Amino acid sequence: MRTELFEPDVTTGELELEERHSLRRVAGLSTELTDITEVEYRQLRLERVVLVGVWTEGSVSDAENSLAELAALAETAGSEVLEGLIQRRGRPDSATFIGRGKVDELRDVVIATGADTVICDGELSPSQLRNLEKQVKVKVVDRTALILDIFAQHAKSKEGKAQVELAQLQYLLPRLRGWGESLSRQGGGAGGSGGGVGTRGPGETKIETDRRRINQRISKLRREIKAMRTARQTKRSKRSSSGVPGVAIAGYTNAGKSSLLNRLTSAGVLVEDALFATLDPTTRRTAAEDGRVFTISDTVGFVRHLPHQIVEAFRSTLEEVAYADLVLHVVDGAHPDPEGQVAAVREVLSEVGADRIPELLVINKVDAADEETILRLKRAWPDAVFASARSGQGIPEVHAAIAQRLPRPAVDLRILLPYDRGDLVARIHRQGQVLDTRHTDEGSELRVRVGEHLAADLEQFVVPR
Incomplete structure (x- = not known):
């Protein structure tokens, strides 16, 4: 197979004619199963999918990385990727996403591979979805629907399930459609529907009924999530009033955030080589080397072009990052485009107001990355910490960087505590720092650094200077 790189003419801004009129096959995306019996395959019941992308900007490697990520999303959702196609265009076609002349070629690929689903690397409008589905004669799914499906599979908590359902309904609402008689329940005229007395009149079409019910369900879910958000804010305010700092782990999906949490705190949370394995945030308490206690929270992973429905529905969860004292931004050092991942994560963080929080970059999976990539990333991010949550390499440096x-x-303060006030000593160790200790006949004389709330409680024990 011949693959050439065509760049647009920078003087005119025009794309090469041959490139615009071709669908580019992306090699290495097929996940077709081998050495498996037909009975076993039927038990798996995987959807057979063809991926389609439109390359509008950037290099060919950027376009292929985007389609490779779509393939990983499709596999996570339980699909078997048969083929990946990219078309070079100035912008997606307004009617069919890919060029109208290329829809027939896509249909030929679908027939040749025996696929039952086409997944497009972008968010399709209702009309694009309808037109493409009508012409290729199989189910068409866009990137947003695929991500929502994965979220629905992985949501475990009540809040997570409610957030996913809200996002799905917001996506579905403008895409309601139906055909023929199923659209209308109007009687109309003199017994036009054959329903007799009580069925005539303006009535309500089926699609209007569906839309009304979805709107009612969306309102109910928003009220439930708002109540859950209040409970989350109560827990957060308790943590902040106790003076315990908070660290939030954020990063691209499958960058190793949960593995790093387990390595730092022995949390024992689910670790899986799959996209969006973590949807429900986990918070654990741990201590720095100098004894200061802090909490560390795992959060949902991000992805390029994360659907706005997801960001809106998961806003209460993502706000955990915005209220943290430090963001531990985990990056997959073995990924082909770690810089792109960092840009995508920072874009979502800015949407929830977390871009003002101090950030510590942790380049994970260094044991799987090549040396040239590590050197490039060290030049790009000299303050980052390089580690491997799997092997433990660099974990002490991560601990030290967090503490710093x-x-x-x-x-x-300099205080004198009676020996029977061990509870206050323990509280100082939890919420502050003990800089110096000296034992006297009257009690323990301590030089401490504490927050304002604890300082007020220790005021009666302060030693005059």
Whole structure:
């Protein structure tokens, strides 16, 4: 197979004619199963899919990386990828996403491979979805619907399930469609529907009924999520009033966030080589090397062009990052485009107001990355920490970097605590720092650095200077 790289004419802005009139096959995306019996295949019941992307900007490697990510999403959703196609265009076709002349070629590929689904690398409008489905004669799914399907499979908690359902309904609402008699329940005229007395009149079409019910369900889910958000804010305010700093782990999906949480805290959360394996945030308490206690939270992963329905529905969960004292941004160092992943994550963080929080970049999976990539990333991000959650390489450096960036208590005091006030000593160790200790006949004399709330409780034990 011959693959050539065609670049647009920079002087005129025009794309090469041959490139515009061709569908580019992306090699290496097929996940067709081998050495498996027909009975076993029927038990798996995987959807057989063809992927289609429109390459509008960037290099060919960017386009192929995007389609490779779509293939990983499709596999996570339970599909078997048969073929991947890219068309070079200035912008997606307004009617059929790919060029109208290319729809027949796509139909030929679908027939040749025996696919039952086409997945497009982008969000299709209702008309694009309808037109493409009508012409290729199989189910057509866009990137947004695929991500929503994965979220629906992985949601476990009540809040997670409600957030996913809300996002799905918001996506479905403008795409309601039907055909023929199923669209109308109007009687109309003199017994036009054959229903007799009580059925005539303006009535309500089936699609209007569906739309009304979906709107009612969306309103109910929003009220439920708002109540859950209040409970989350109550827990968050308790943590902040206790003076315990919070660290939030954020990053691209499958970058190793849960593995890093387990390595730092022995949390024991689910670790899976799949996209969006973590939807429900997990918070654990741990301590820095100097004894300061802090919480560390795992969050949902991000992805390029994360559907706005997901960002909106999961806003209460994503706000965990916005209220943290430090964002631990985990990057997959073995990915073909880690810089693109970082840009995608920072874009979502800015949407939820977390771009003002101090950030610590952790380049994970260095044991799987080549040396040239590691050197390039060290030049790009000199302050980043390089580690491997799987092997433990660089984990002490991550601990040290977190401790260095955690906010330090603001008030310095010298106090004399009676020996029967061990509870206060333990609280100081949990919420502050003990800088110096000296034992006297009257009690323990401590030089401490604590927050304002704890300083007020220790005021009666302060030693005059």
